[in-house]
Amino acid sequence: MPEFTKPIPAITPEMREFFDGARAGRLMVQKCDDCGRLRFPAHELCSHCNSTASRWVPVSGRGEIFSFNIMHQVYHPGFAGQVPYAVVVVELEEGCKFVSNLLGVKPHDIKCGMPVEVTFEKLSDEVSMPKFRLRAAK
Amino acid sequence: MSLRAKCAIAGLGQTRMGKNFDHPGPIGFAAEAVNLALDDAGLKRADLDGLLVNPGITWLNNPMASSSLQHAMGLGDLRLTATMNLGGATGAAMIMHAAQAIDAGMAEVVACVFADAPLRPPSPNKGDGGGSAAFYGFAQGLDAHYGLFGVNAQYAFVAQRHMHCYGTTNDHLGAVAVSERKWANLNPAAQFYDTPMSIADYHASRWVVEPFHLYDCCLVSNGGLAVIVTSAERAKNLKRPPVYILGMGQGHPGRDPLETLLSGAPIAKDTAFKMAGIKVADVNFCELYDCYTFTVLVTLEDYGFCKKGEGGPFVAGGAIGPGGSLPVNTGGGQLSSFYMWGMTPVGEAIVQMRGDGGRRQVAKHDVGLVSGNGGILATHSTLVLGSQP
Numbered sequence: 001m002p003e004f005t006k007p008i009p010a011i012t013p014e015m016r017e018f019f020d021g022a023r024a025g026r027l028m029v030q031k032c033d034d035c036g037r038l039r040f041p042a043h044e045l046c047s048h049c050n051s052t053a054s055r056w057v058p059v060s061g062r063g064e065i066f067s068f069n070i071m072h073q074v075y076h077p078g079f080a081g082q083v084p085y086a087v088v089v090v091e092l093e094e095g096c097k098f099v100s101n102l103l104g105v106k107p108h109d110i111k112c113g114m115p116v117e118v119t120f121e122k123l124s125d126e127v128s129m130p131k132f133r134l135r136a137a138k
Numbered sequence: 139m140s141l142r143a144k145c146a147i148a149g150l151g152q153t154r155m156g157k158n159f160d161h162p163g164p165i166g167f168a169a170e171a172v173n174l175a176l177d178d179a180g181l182k183r184a185d186l187d188g189l190l191v192n193p194g195i196t197w198l199n200n201p202m203a204s205s206s207l208q209h210a211m212g213l214g215d216l217r218l219t220a221t222m223n224l225g226g227a228t229g230a231a232m233i234m235h236a237a238q239a240i241d242a243g244m245a246e247v248v249a250c251v252f253a254d255a256p257l258r259p260p261s262p263n264k265g266d267g268g269g270s271a272a273f274y275g276f277a278q279g280l281d282a283h284y285g286l287f288g289v290n291a292q293y294a295f296v297a298q299r300h301m302h303c304y305g306t307t308n309d310h311l312g313a314v315a316v317s318e319r320k321w322a323n324l325n326p327a328a329q330f331y332d333t334p335m336s337i338a339d340y341h342a343s344r345w346v347v348e349p350f351h352l353y354d355c356c357l358v359s360n361g362g363l364a365v366i367v368t369s370a371e372r373a374k375n376l377k378r379p380p381v382y383i384l385g386m387g388q389g390h391p392g393r394d395p396l397e398t399l400l401s402g403a404p405i406a407k408d409t410a411f412k413m414a415g416i417k418v419a420d421v422n423f424c425e426l427y428d429c430y431t432f433t434v435l436v437t438l439e440d441y442g443f444c445k446k447g448e449g450g451p452f453v454a455g456g457a458i459g460p461g462g463s464l465p466v467n468t469g470g471g472q473l474s475s476f477y478m479w480g481m482t483p484v485g486e487a488i489v490q491m492r493g494d495g496g497r498r499q500v501a502k503h504d505v506g507l508v509s510g511n512g513g514i515l516a517t518h519s520t521l522v523l524g525s526q527p
Contacts, residue, residue, distance in 0.1 A: 069294035070348035075287035
């Protein structure tokens with residue numbers, strides 16, 4: 001029996017700098033060259049000023065839980081042994097939202113507003129994925 | 139320039155709904171629904187000169203579904219056709235498009251139809267291809283790694299945020315499910331006809347994705363539903379009483395619903411209510427898009443039936459069930475009756491407006507509100523229907 005693992009994202013050209021950053025332990029988001037607003041994941045244009053000029057910049061990786069859900073159905077065999085598990089939306093201090101998982105907290109103990117910080121889980125030599133864990137509130 | 143009462147709905151056709159597996163597929167359902175709607179109106183296929191189609195998930199891979207249906211039904215010399223998709227806002231949006239075309243002299247009798255056949259026998263309870271996992275499996279890459287799949291999960295984020303901001307609870311969501319079930323118990327066409335459900339049953343039902351229980355989610359269904367739109371003048375001389383289109387509007391906010399907790403209803407309502415010349419207090423009953431219990435709650439807030447954030451207490455007070463002050467989803471809705479995307483609310487509004495509701499007929503039914511909603515609160519459509527012009 002093959003052991004199914006969670007899907008590993010492909011490194012696409014537009015997301016290359018995100019993955020390069022994650023491998024080096026930095027959370028990267030896209031920043032508009034014209035108005036300076038942040039966005040994630042990669043988009044062709046800034047939805048505020050419609051500029052197509054952008055660069056990737058590191059962010060603090062600190063934020064709080066904006067929302068979450070608890071998944072009870074298995075949509076991919078890699079999650080079969082894991083349900084129920086939570087998916088969280090983190091709002092980063094810099095104002096950008098990020099879908100991820102919260103480590104070290106049971107799904108039913110998660111609450112909106114919890115302070116979190118990024119950590120990285122190495123999946124392969126190429127791919128590390130940002131995950132979050134609790135941090136002490138300021 | 140207003141389209142107020144220029145056009146009317148003259149025919150309604152509805153096939154068997156739900157776990158019916160002995161059928162010729164979605165195009166068969168669509169054709170059956172259109173023919174039933176024509177019969178209902180007292181019209182023939184040759185009278186049609188317009189055909190608008192919202193294909194369900196089982197024929198979405200056909201980008202020219204309306205042409206396919208035209209050929210399959212042998213409809214010649216149409217003057218108007220289109221395959222439309224605004225997700226769950228499409229049902230009402232097709233009727234708007236039909237009314238505009240009729241008013242502009244570009245068509246006279248237009249059929250608007252939705253049909254779908256995602257359920258298959260082996261595991262019918264799971265939606266089996268029609269559920270969100272297969273079709274809505276858009277979570278490529280990052281989202282898939284984190285385990286985020288499907289529309290249920292996206293709506294769950296919004297519902298959870300609403301709970302955080304406004305104190306909404308599962309008792310509130312459950313009140314929507316229980317109210318709609320009470321209506322379904324009175325509707326012989328509903329999948330949950332004569333099948334009561336208490337709030338305890340709601341809480342006991344399995345989780346799909348928290349905060350959604352099974353009974354927070356709509357019923358994936360096989361079937362087809364069609365309506366015939368024509369001019370108010372022509373509708374007056376047909377078989378059934380015209381259901382006048384008093385107002386119509388769309389609203390597509392284009393903002394992050396997680397941030398705003400708003401649907402497109404405020405925008406769509408503004409256009410539709412102005413055209414109809416009505417206020418919220420004039421609405422006798424509502425048929426609201428209910429992909430989830432949560433959607434009903436938010437929609438009630440966004441139309442102004444209660445204040446923003448107070449949808450939970452509003453529905454928990456029994457307002458929307460049988461005997462309540464504001465009857466909502468009087469056929470059982472998409473949660474307890476059947477899910478024809480936005481056409482379920484359209485069909486039930488016509489039933490009520492004509493006084494055909496039997497045991498579930500609401501006493502006052504001069505002005506009805508119909509809403510459609512698609513995407514993650516991304517698209518919205520409003521129809522204000524009237525029994526009088």
